Amino acid sequence: MNADNYEPVNVLNVCKGFNRDGLQHRFTPYRIQREDGQTWKVKEVRHVHQERKGGRRQFHYHVLTRDGLFCRLLLDMHTLTWRLVEVKKN
Numbered sequence: 001m002n003a004d005n006y007e008p009v010n011v012l013n014v015c016k017g018f019n020r021d022g023l024q025h026r027f028t029p030y031r032i033q034r035e036d037g038q039t040w041k042v043k044e045v046r047h048v049h050q051e052r053k054g055g056r057r058q059f060h061y062h063v064l065t066r067d068g069l070f071c072r073l074l075l076d077m078h079t080l081t082w083r084l085v086e087v088k089k090n
Helices: none
Strands: 007-015 027-033 039-053 056-065 069-076 081-089
Touching: 007 069, 027 056, 027 069, 027 081, 039 069
Parallel strands: none
Antiparallel strands: 007 027, 007 081, 027 039, 039 056, 056 069, 069 081
């Protein structure tokens, strides 16, 4: 999946440095912000998986927002950028 094909977004997230209850993932998103200022708070991380594309490692997040939207996010570890792959209403 080419990350450049998707909308860039700002994501407020926590980067885990050590194991702690409540932080299941190395990178946990908490808030998503689009370029137009639209913002969603993440209620739950439903699924995370990673894959390699060429020399790049990508993390794919399936999250549920507090507004009831399902979002697919992509974190590209080469550029350290977040992309919004898909948004669906519940």
